[in-house]
Amino acid sequence: MIETLLQTLLNGAASGGVYALVALGYTLVFSVLGVINFAQGALFSVGGYLTFLLMGGRIGVNGALPGWGLPGGLPFWLALLLAAAGSGLVGLLVERVAFAPLRRRNAEPLLALITSLGAGVVLVNLLQLLMGAEGYAFPHGSDALGGLPDALVIAGARIRTIQLLLLLISAAAVLALSLWLERSRGGRALRAVAEDATTAQLLGIHSEAMVRLAFFLSGALAGLGGGLIGVSVSLPGPYFGIGYGLKGLAVLVLGGLGSVPGAIAGGLLMGLAEALVPSEASGWRDALAFAILFVVLLLRPRGLLGRRTVEKV
């Protein structure tokens, strides 16, 4: 009983960590531009497929180049890191095509919801064109995890190593990002731009460059999440990131728009709540997730840790 509970909690925390990654990606862009990047889910997919290809996976029969694959295969760690960086670059591209032109023309910021959604749909379709709609499974076992055993026994409970890694890696990424935002020169500049881009610019900060940095980091977080979920579960098809993108959005609102600790708390709450749904009722997981969101917003419209928004006069 205890073992099952431990396993369940770990699974919950692991998916909660991934939700937090996605939500933090939204948070970064939201805090500098005040809009949601709806391509975030597509970037999650991109990260998953990039990780697959970098680890030596081959394109299936329905893809553009059946049987093609990158020569050699990188170890899990390196593939994940490069896939995150690659997704960050794709995130920059999304900024360039879906956000920058609107900003230059001083368009209504809400329009970016539609352009980014469009960019996301295009990305997912490109993935489908290249990789086909079929699912891909990552090679499991020790060679994928760089010599680590497939499962560990902790306190009598058998735990899948990949779930533990999922939790550790997302926790490390979240911690590194928070420290960077809080302590470093660049993080300080990003927070200044988030509060008031014009003033930051008058103080010599290249606000546009910080916006691009936010998009890169945001894409990298989504890509990291996609790679982690791909390795731990599988890639069920190019659309698989969209679901995580929506879940991340729910977590973002749950935690409080624009709040970093809120995104982390919201992610963990969501992951744990889902994990506690018994597997016989697994069809109810998403319903539960959104029911939680509903109740929290009724009680606390600002989200768990959201700040009261101060109207500036």
Added chain:
Amino acid sequence: MSQPLLEVRELSRRFGGLLAVDRVSFAVQPGEIFGLIGPNGAGKTTLFNLISGVTPPSSGAVLWRGEPITGQPPHRLNRLGLARTFQNLRLFEGLSVLENVLVALQRRPRSSAAGGLLNSAGHRRAERQRLQAAWQLLEELGLTALAERQAGTLAYGDRRRLEMARALATGPSLLLLDEPAAGLNPAEKDQLCQLIGGLRQRHQLTVIIIEHHVPLLMRLCDRMAVLDFGVRIALGTPEEVRRDPQVIEAYLGTGGHAS
């Protein structure tokens, strides 16, 4: 006359049907404290926005040490040595007092992002220098005791001084002050006067200051310009401006201006 630090030539800005700034020209010499006065809506803040790159001018030119800088983005202008404060204070309210100043020290001294990632010795030294410079500015403006406070929680006078500390942190040669004495009591206004004079000395500053409190401006400024409905109606030393019949009619009235 030496090369002006900043020159504004026939600068205009139109908002729809309104000419907020109408062919305004003047030049500011290095080391000068230059005043801008005029009734509300005369176009003073718009002029600051044009000079600092927040708003592009409709026509005319801004010259920096003789070179045209019209239409450059604010961060470029700031790197040239131009800093400003705002009439209605724009601090980063969620950041601490110290962080507000550190943000503005971002580029002094230079260190690369890669150095930051690797936490190299050079990067750590640069960060230490920034911290030192920030504390020095806080001390100069009497904010040391408030360093860890969130900027949004400061009292009004402290916010004004923090905004000045932050502008100074970018290492400007020209400081644009937009109504720095607004909301201060007479004693604080006196202190501000001394402070601005002292800052000019220690930081080799040139200052352009918008102010409604005419006695303060008369005491502080070497020269001043008067705007009315976007038009520069007078330019000269405080004494010359005080005697200018057009100014007396348009703005000062007969007995001076109470503020």
